Amino acid sequence: MAPIISIKGLQKTYDSGHTALHGVDLDIEEGEILALLGPNGAGKTTTISAVCGLVTPTGGTVTVGGHDIATDYRAARSMIGLVPQEISIEPFEKVMNTVRFSRGLFGKKRDDAYLEKVLRSLSLWDKRDSRNNELSGGMKRRVLIAKALSHEPRVLFLDEPTAGVDVNLRKDMWQLVRELRADGVTIILTTHYIEEAEEMADRIGVIDKGRLLLVEEKDKLMKSLGRKQLVLELAKVPDAIPASLAGYELELEGNRLTYTFDTTAESTGVTRLMADLASAGLKFTDLSTRQSSLEDVFLSLVDEGQQKEAAQ
Amino acid sequence: MNWLAIGAIYRFEMSRFFRTVTQSIISPVLSTVLYFVVFGSAIGGRIESVEGVSYGAFIVPGLVMLTLLQQSISNASFGIYFPKFIGTIFELLSAPMSFIEIVIGYVGAAATKALFIAGIIMITASFFVELNILHPVWMLAFLVMTAVSFALLGFIIGIWAKNFEQLQLIPLLVVTPLVFLGGSFYSISMLPPAWATVSHFNPVLYLVSGFRWSFFGISDVPVGISLVAVAGFFVICLAAIYAIFRTGWRIKP
Numbered sequence: 128m129a130p131i132i133s134i135k136g137l138q139k140t141y142d143s144g145h146t147a148l149h150g151v152d153l154d155i156e157e158g159e160i161l162a163l164l165g166p167n168g169a170g171k172t173t174t175i176s177a178v179c180g181l182v183t184p185t186g187g188t189v190t191v192g193g194h195d196i197a198t199d200y201r202a203a204r205s206m207i208g209l210v211p212q213e214i215s216i217e218p219f220e221k222v223m224n225t226v227r228f229s230r231g232l233f234g235k236k237r238d239d240a241y242l243e244k245v246l247r248s249l250s251l252w253d254k255r256d257s258r259n260n261e262l263s264g265g266m267k268r269r270v271l272i273a274k275a276l277s278h279e280p281r282v283l284f285l286d287e288p289t290a291g292v293d294v295n296l297r298k299d300m301w302q303l304v305r306e307l308r309a310d311g312v313t314i315i316l317t318t319h320y321i322e323e324a325e326e327m328a329d330r331i332g333v334i335d336k337g338r339l340l341l342v343e344e345k346d347k348l349m350k351s352l353g354r355k356q357l358v359l360e361l362a363k364v365p366d367a368i369p370a371s372l373a374g375y376e377l378e379l380e381g382n383r384l385t386y387t388f389d390t391t392a393e394s395t396g397v398t399r400l401m402a403d404l405a406s407a408g409l410k411f412t413d414l415s416t417r418q419s420s421l422e423d424v425f426l427s428l429v430d431e432g433q434q435k436e437a438a439q
Numbered sequence: 440m441n442w443l444a445i446g447a448i449y450r451f452e453m454s455r456f457f458r459t460v461t462q463s464i465i466s467p468v469l470s471t472v473l474y475f476v477v478f479g480s481a482i483g484g485r486i487e488s489v490e491g492v493s494y495g496a497f498i499v500p501g502l503v504m505l506t507l508l509q510q511s512i513s514n515a516s517f518g519i520y521f522p523k524f525i526g527t528i529f530e531l532l533s534a535p536m537s538f539i540e541i542v543i544g545y546v547g548a549a550a551t552k553a554l555f556i557a558g559i560i561m562i563t564a565s566f567f568v569e570l571n572i573l574h575p576v577w578m579l580a581f582l583v584m585t586a587v588s589f590a591l592l593g594f595i596i597g598i599w600a601k602n603f604e605q606l607q608l609i610p611l612l613v614v615t616p617l618v619f620l621g622g623s624f625y626s627i628s629m630l631p632p633a634w635a636t637v638s639h640f641n642p643v644l645y646l647v648s649g650f651r652w653s654f655f656g657i658s659d660v661p662v663g664i665s666l667v668a669v670a671g672f673f674v675i676c677l678a679a680i681y682a683i684f685r686t687g688w689r690i691k692p
Binding site: 141142179180181182183200201202203204205207209211213215216217218219220224227228229230231232233234235236274 | 529
């Protein structure tokens, strides 16, 4: 199936001379949740802004549902809902009116029954006649989401949806995203909370310094880049790691012996290590394994990217 | 044309206006009453009629124009500056709308508000002086063209302004003096010849003159020239807005 969003060689150099995007290629499949992960200033927001029409790209093409965002912007944009990073809503307007306004902007006929459904799903229905400036920060963010959903988009961009949001609301937000996905909405979210990407995403794109370093299915990514550690609590602390074990990637800290191995390697070496430990006379009282988190994966990727850059 | 989107902007802007309708109306009405008290009664009593029109009635078209220009500019400039200021402009830019549609929505609403207030000024004025409108259709035409053109100018100012001070700058520094010096309260035939010539470089003169002609049939410049001037101004503003949206100047990096 053709991707719902296809980004090819997307470039953006601002008038100041700063290049925010160095040719990003990315295909987004219909119905998936894609997380764009990267540090501040990596180009996440610029990518989203270019797709949504807030920023004019200086190179490359983007199609949404097959419609080019430059030549066929009406068709392209009407498929997209955008929740920006900053909370920007009309302060003196009532919630319902704000949402109706958004729907109208996207050229959709008034449909209060649909908007009621949206507001209820965001627990905003009771607040429909409140003014936006009377709402709490979390509520305002929900209003932004309601606005983005008001015109029944096929694709939803969430730019740092949970930045500065408390734990409960974050959980609600995740729940909402899952429900939307169940309705067939494609979701692209940016975040620098790795746990968020880990929790939500089907695929993860890592972006840094305007370059997409990698896009991979989350599970595969965790697996392929995931390293595992075996931690052994030794019964007796040796003076040093015995010479017979020099071939292993071992670290000794107090009574803890840590063995790091690659889960995807043909042989992890665990069985052999156990045998060698026994013959070296080392006894252990406990053992545990630890999977590296996406955070480690991410940091090592960004590190790699930086090293490559330094080498060039 | 995305008429639903234009309608959404128009309704949204109008609801903002009606939310504060008392404030919106009270201040122009009050200032008009003050002008009548000062110019019409206190000073006007000592001035002979101007070309056969009583001074009180003579200043009405000027007063209406003064308010109309101020209101069109301030409504339109604020209308587009505010979304820029609070960040909600992202929604306009991401909506499936062309720039023409955005402009029609904002400028249409701003012009409507200005015309509404101009109407109220005329009603207020009719309590002070007897108003006979010689060419009502032309009067309406001048009102609408002026309101739309200056709402376009206001829109440009709103896009250009980087802060609230700049938003006030052009209306205060440029428009108000031009209105006062554009024959709102006098006929330029009353001026020394040199100043009368200088006045012809003031675009507002053509507006006030044409508008006054529609009331009383008297004018400082031929009415045809007034029409051309208003139309020319309209085209210039439209071209400027076209350029703004094409380049994304100050709205879209």
